[in-house]
Amino acid sequence: MSDGSTTIGRSATRRSARSAWVPWAYLAPAILLYGAFLLFPLGRAAQYSLFEWDGLGASTFVGLANYAEILQDPRLREAFWHALVLVFFYAVLPLAIGLLLASLLTRAQVRGLGFFRSVIFLPQVIAMVVVAVTWRQIYAPDGPLNGFLRLIGLGALARPWLGDYTFTLPAVGLIGTWVCTGLVTVLLMAGMSRVPRELYEAARLDGSGPAREFFAITLPMVRGEITVALTLTIVAALKTFDLVYVTTSGGPGTSTTVPSYEIYRRAFELGEVGVATAVGVVLTIIVFAINGVVNLIGDRK
Amino acid sequence: MKVSPIERAANYVVLVAFALIVLGPIAVIVSLAFGPQNASAAREGGWFHPENFPEAWEIGRFGQYMLTSVVVAVIVVVVSVLASILAGYALGTMKFRGAGVVFSVFLLGIMVPTEAFIVPLYFDLRILGLTNTVWGVALPQIAMSIAFGTYWMRTYFRTSSRALIDAARLDGAGSMRILWQVLVPIGRPAVLTLVLLTFMWTWNEFLIPLVMSPNGSVRTAPLGLAFFQGQYTQGTALLAAGAVMVALPIVVLYVFLQRHFIKGMIEGAVRE
Numbered sequence: 001m002s003d004g005s006t007t008i009g010r011s012a013t014r015r016s017a018r019s020a021w022v023p024w025a026y027l028a029p030a031i032l033l034y035g036a037f038l039l040f041p042l043g044r045a046a047q048y049s050l051f052e053w054d055g056l057g058a059s060t061f062v063g064l065a066n067y068a069e070i071l072q073d074p075r076l077r078e079a080f081w082h083a084l085v086l087v088f089f090y091a092v093l094p095l096a097i098g099l100l101l102a103s104l105l106t107r108a109q110v111r112g113l114g115f116f117r118s119v120i121f122l123p124q125v126i127a128m129v130v131v132a133v134t135w136r137q138i139y140a141p142d143g144p145l146n147g148f149l150r151l152i153g154l155g156a157l158a159r160p161w162l163g164d165y166t167f168t169l170p171a172v173g174l175i176g177t178w179v180c181t182g183l184v185t186v187l188l189m190a191g192m193s194r195v196p197r198e199l200y201e202a203a204r205l206d207g208s209g210p211a212r213e214f215f216a217i218t219l220p221m222v223r224g225e226i227t228v229a230l231t232l233t234i235v236a237a238l239k240t241f242d243l244v245y246v247t248t249s250g251g252p253g254t255s256t257t258v259p260s261y262e263i264y265r266r267a268f269e270l271g272e273v274g275v276a277t278a279v280g281v282v283l284t285i286i287v288f289a290i291n292g293v294v295n296l297i298g299d300r301k
Numbered sequence: 302m303k304v305s306p307i308e309r310a311a312n313y314v315v316l317v318a319f320a321l322i323v324l325g326p327i328a329v330i331v332s333l334a335f336g337p338q339n340a341s342a343a344r345e346g347g348w349f350h351p352e353n354f355p356e357a358w359e360i361g362r363f364g365q366y367m368l369t370s371v372v373v374a375v376i377v378v379v380v381s382v383l384a385s386i387l388a389g390y391a392l393g394t395m396k397f398r399g400a401g402v403v404f405s406v407f408l409l410g411i412m413v414p415t416e417a418f419i420v421p422l423y424f425d426l427r428i429l430g431l432t433n434t435v436w437g438v439a440l441p442q443i444a445m446s447i448a449f450g451t452y453w454m455r456t457y458f459r460t461s462s463r464a465l466i467d468a469a470r471l472d473g474a475g476s477m478r479i480l481w482q483v484l485v486p487i488g489r490p491a492v493l494t495l496v497l498l499t500f501m502w503t504w505n506e507f508l509i510p511l512v513m514s515p516n517g518s519v520r521t522a523p524l525g526l527a528f529f530q531g532q533y534t535q536g537t538a539l540l541a542a543g544a545v546m547v548a549l550p551i552v553v554l555y556v557f558l559q560r561h562f563i564k565g566m567i568e569g570a571v572r573e
Contacts, residue, residue: 022476023391027403030388030447033380037422037444038410044421055424101319108312118559119320122327125555125562127505129523130548133530134330137537144329182323187567228570239414242507246527260416260508267420268512280417287414 042284049278054271066278075254076279079262082169083238086258089173090180090237091230097177098184098229103218106192107210117189120182128179132246135175136162139247162248165255172247172256176237184229191225192218227298234290238283259283333541350538357529357542366525367546369435370504373521376439377503378496381446385495388447389454390480394466404455410448415441415508423512437513438521442506446499453569457491458484494565497558501551522547 049066053059070076105113123131138145139161146158161171199217208216241260244250250257250265259279267276335350337343342350358364391397392404422441423432431437461484469479485492510521520528526547530540555562 019395020397023395023397023400026387026391026395026476030384030407030451031403033384033440034407034410034444034447034451037440038413038418038448039406041418041422041425042413044425045417048421048424101315104312104315108309110309110312110316112316116316116320117563118555120323121559121563122323122552122555124566125501125505125551126327126548127507127523127526127551129505129507129526130330130544131326133526133540133544134326136530137333137541138326138329178323178326183566186563187570190567232570235412235414239416241416242523242527245507245511246530260414263416263420264508264512267423268515273420273424277420280414280420283414284417287412291412 045277045280045284048273049281051274053273055267055273056271059274062274066274067282069275070278070282075257076259076262076275078254079257079259079279082256082258083240085169086173086176086237086240087234089170090176090240091233093177094181094184094233095226095229097181098188099219099226101181101185102188102192103214105189106195106218117186121186122182123179124183128242129246131175131179132243135178136247139171163252165252168248168252169256172243175243175247176240180233180236184233187225187229188222191222195221223298227294230298231291231294234294235287238287238290330541330544333537334545336538336541338536338538353538353542354546357539358546360539361525361529361543363522363525363543363546366520366522369519370522372435373439373442373510373519374500374503376435377442377446378499380439381443381450381499382492382496384443384447385450385454386480386485386492388451389456390458390476390484392451393455393458393461404452407448407451410445411452415445419509419512426513433514433516433518435519438510438519441509441513442503446502449569450495450499453495453565454491456568457488461488490561493558494561497554497561498565498569501554501562504551 050061050063051059052062052065070080105116110116137143140146141158141160141163145161146155149155149158159167162168164171195218199221200213203213203217239260240258241264244256244258244261245264248256250261260283263276263279263283266272266279334353336348336353337345337350338353388407392400392407419441426432426437426440431440465483465487466479469483474482504521505523506521507523507527510519510524511527514520517524517528526540526543529543
C-alpha cells in the first residue's frame with residue numbers, strides 16, 4: 001500500500017466522521033425548540049394526568065382516577081358526544097357538498113374557475129374568532145338570518161339560534177361547514193383534475209351517464225384526496241375551541257360544550273388540572289386513532 | 302370535454318350560489334361595520350359610518366393588540382422558518398442514521414392537538430416566569446410551526462436538483478454555502494409559502510395567547526376582539542369594525558398571494 005492511498009483512506013474516514021455530526025448540527029435548533037416546547041410538555045401531560053392538582057398547592061397521585069372520571073362525568077361524556085356531532089358538520093357534510101361541487105366543476109370547462117376557487121377557500125384564512133363574531137351577529141334574535149326568514153314568510157322558524165337547547169349545536173356546526181367546505185372542494189378539484197380525460201370519453205362511448213361516471217371513475221380516482229380531506233376536517237372538528245369559546249361558551253346549559261373547551265375550563269377556571277390533562281391525552285389518542293383508521297381505509301386499494 | 306349548454310348554465314348557477322353563500326356572511330360583517338352604532342344614530346339617517354373604525358380602534362385598544370400580534374408573529378416566523386430550513390435541509394439532502402425516526406417525530410407534532418400540551422406547558426413556563434411575556438406566547442407556536450415547517454422544507458429539499466448540489470460541492474462550497482447561496486435562493490417560492498402560512502396561523506391563533514397570558518398583558522388581536530365582544534355587547538357596529546380590522550391583514554395578503562396560500566395548504570395537507 002502506497003503512502004498516497006493511505007492518505008486518501010484517512011481523509012475519507014475523517015470526512016465520514018465529520019459528516020456524521022453535520023446533519024445533527026443542522027437539526028439541533030429545531031429539535032431543541034420542538035422538543036422543549038411540544039414533545040416535553042406532551043410527556044408532562046401524561047404525567048399530570050395521573051395526579052389530582054388544583055394548579056397551586058400540593059398534588060396527590062391518583063392513578064387512573066382522572067381517566068375514570070372521563071367515563072363517569074356526564075358533562076365530559078356529553079362533550080365528546082358533541083365533538084362527534086361536529087365531525088358530521090365539519091367533515092361529512094363538507095365532503096358530500098365538495099364531491100358534488102368538484103365533480104360538477106371538472107365535468108365542464110367553466111370560466112372563472114380560479115376566481116371561484118379563491119372565493120370558496122377564503123373562510124380558511126379568516127381568524128376563527130372573526131368567523132365566530134360574524135356568525136353570532138347573523139344568528140342574533142334580531143339578526144339577518146331571522147330577518148330573512150320573516151321576509152320570506154317563514155317567521156315561525158325564527159328563533160335565538162345560539163340560545164336554543166336543540167338548535168345551538170347544529171347552528172355552531174354549520175359554521176364549521178361554512179369554513180371547511182372550501183378546503184374540501186379545492187382539494188377534490190385538484191384530485192379530479194388529474195383524472196385522465198380519456199377515461200370519461202371511454203365511459204361516455206359506453207353510454208354511461210353522469211352518475212355512473214361519478215361512481216365508477218371519479219370516486220375511486222380521488223380516494224387519496226378524500227382521505228386527506230377527512231383527516232384534516234375530522235381533526236379540526238375534534239379540536240374546535242375558539243368557535244365555541246366565542247359563540248356560546250359551551251351553553252346554553254351544557255348543550256355545546258366540547259372536549260377542548262372542557263380542558264380549558266377545568267384547568268384554568270375550576271383548578272382541575274389532572275382531569276384537564278387526562279382529557280387532553282384522550283383527545284390526542286382519538287386524533288391519532290382517527291388518522292390511522294382513515295388512512296388505513298384510504299390506502300386499501 | 303363537451304357538455305350540453307344546459308349543464309354549463311347549471312354549473313354557473315351552482316358556482317354563483319356557492320360564492321354567495323361564502324361571501325354573504327363576509328358582506329354582513331362589513332356592512333355592519335359601516336352601519337349606524339345604535340337606533341338613534343340610525344334615525345338620524347346615513348348608512349355609511351367609516352368613523353366606526355377609528356372609534357373601535359380606540360375603545361377596543363386594537364392598536365396595542367395589533368402591535369403585540371405583529372411582534373409575536375415576527376418572532377415565530379423568523380425563528381421557526383430558520384430552524385425549519387436548517388432541519389429540512391438535513392433531512393432532505395443528507396443520509397444519516399436516525400433520519401427516519403427524527404422525521405416521524407416531527408410529523409407527529411403536526412397532528413398533536415394544542416390542547417394536549419398547552420396545560421402542562423403553561424404551568425412549567427409559569428415556574429420559569431415566562432407566562433405573560435411575549436416569549437411565553439411565541440415559544441409554543443414556534444414549536445408547532447417547526448413541526449410543519451421541517452416537513453415542508455424537507456419536501457422542497459428532496460426535490461431540489463442533486464446535480465446542482467454536486468456541482469456546487471465540486472466548486473468547493475461547504476454545506477452551509479450550498480444551502481444559503483444555492484438552494485434557498487432557488488427555493489424562494491417554497492420559503493415564501495411557508496412564511497405566509499406560519500404568519501397566518503400565528504396571527505389567527507387563539508388558544509395559546511389566551512392560556513399563556515392570563516392577565517392579558519400580551520393580548521393578541523383575535524383575543525382583543527373576543528374580549529371586546531364580551532364588554533360591548535350592545536355596540537354591534539364597533540364590534541364588527543373590530544372584526545374586520547383583525548381579519549384584514551391576512552385577507553389582503555390572501556387576495557394578492559392566494560395561489561401561495563392554497564398551494565401551501567393543499568400540498569402541506571397531502572403528506573407524501
